[in-house]
Amino acid sequence: xxxxxxxxxxxxxxxxxxxxxxxxxxxxxxxxxxxxxxxxxxxxxxxxxxxxxxxxxxxxxxxxxxxxxxxxxxxxxxxxxxxxxxxxxxxxxxxxxxxxxxxxxxxxxxxxxxxxxxxxxxxxxxxxxxxxxxxxxxxxxxxxxxxxxxxxxxxxxxxxxxxxxxxxxxxxxxxxxxxxxxxxxxxxxxxxxxxxxxxxxxxxxxxxxxxx
Numbered sequence: 001x002x003x004x005x006x007x008x009x010x011x012x013x014x015x016x017x018x019x020x021x022x023x024x025x026x027x028x029x030x031x032x033x034x035x036x037x038x039x040x041x042x043x044x045x046x047x048x049x050x051x052x053x054x055x056x057x058x059x060x061x062x063x064x065x066x067x068x069x070x071x072x073x074x075x076x077x078x079x080x081x082x083x084x085x086x087x088x089x090x091x092x093x094x095x096x097x098x099x100x101x102x103x104x105x106x107x108x109x110x111x112x113x114x115x116x117x118x119x120x121x122x123x124x125x126x127x128x129x130x131x132x133x134x135x136x137x138x139x140x141x142x143x144x145x146x147x148x149x150x151x152x153x154x155x156x157x158x159x160x161x162x163x164x165x166x167x168x169x170x171x172x173x174x175x176x177x178x179x180x181x182x183x184x185x186x187x188x189x190x191x192x193x194x195x196x197x198x199x200x201x202x203x204x205x206x207x208x209x210x211x212x
Contacts, residue, residue: 008049016045020144024179039148039179047147051133059206063088065127066095066120092202097121098193099131100201101139109142109178111135112191113160115170122157134205141178148181160185 020041063070070091079087097117103109111132113121121128129150136142142149153160153174163185164172173188 008046008053012049013042013045016049017041020044020048023141023144039145039181044144044147047150048143051137051143051146054133056206057130059088059092062096062127062130062206063091066116067091089202092206096202097128097131098202099128099135100193101135101142103139103141103178107178109139109176111142111174111176111183112188112193113164113172113174114193115164118161118164118170118172121153121160125154131205134201145179145181149176149183152181152183156183156185163187 024039024041067073070088074084074087077087095116097120098112098114099117100112101109102112117128117131132150132153133146136146136149160172160174164170167187167189169189171188171191172185173191174183174185176183
C-alpha cells in the first residue's frame with residue numbers, strides 16, 4: 001500500500017504512542033501482565049496515523065482490481081445509468097473482500113472475513129489489507145495493534161486459507177486476545193453478514209460513488 005502524501009510528524013507519532021501506552025497500561029492493571037513488553041509502540045502509532053490519513057480507494061480502482069473485465073461485461077449487457085451503477089455495487093458486494101472487527105468479552109477481539117477476503121488475502125493482498133485497515137479504524141483496540149497484526153496475518157496466509165477451504169461458505173474468523181497481535185483462524189460458517197450493514201460498510205470504505 002502506498003503512503004499518503006501528507007507527512008506524519010514525530011510529534012504526532014509520540015502523541016499517538018502515548019495514547020496507545022495509556023490504554024495498554026490500563027490492561028496491565030486489570031489483567032496483571034505487561035502488554036507493552038515486546039511491542040514497538042512508535043511503529044504502531046505511525047501505522048495507526050498512516051491508516052487515518054490515507055485517502056479512501058475509489059470504487060473504480062477497486063472494481064478494476066477485483067474484476068478487471070467489468071467494463072467489458074457492462075458494455076456487453078448494454079448497461080447505463082442506474083443499471084450500470086447497480087451492476088458496479090453488485091460486483092463490489094459479491095466479489096469484494098468484507099472484513100469486520102469487534103471486541104468481545106472485554107479483551108477478546110474477532111475479525112470476520114468473508115469468502116472473498118479469504119481468497120484475496122494471497123493473490124490480491126492490497127485490496128484485502130485496505131479492507132482490514134478500514135475495519136481496524138472502526139475499532140480503537142484493533143487500530144492500535146494494526147502494524148504487528150498485519151505482519152502476523154501476512155505470515156499466516158496459508159493457514160487462514162486452509163481453514164477457509166474446510167468451511168462450506170469459505171468464511172473465517174481471526175480470534176485474538178487484545179493487545180496481543182497473534183490470532184487463531186477458525187471457521188466462521190455461522191456468522192451472518194447482514195446485507196444492509198455490509199453494503200453500508202462497503203460504501204464507507206470506498207471514496208466517491210460507484211455510479212457515473
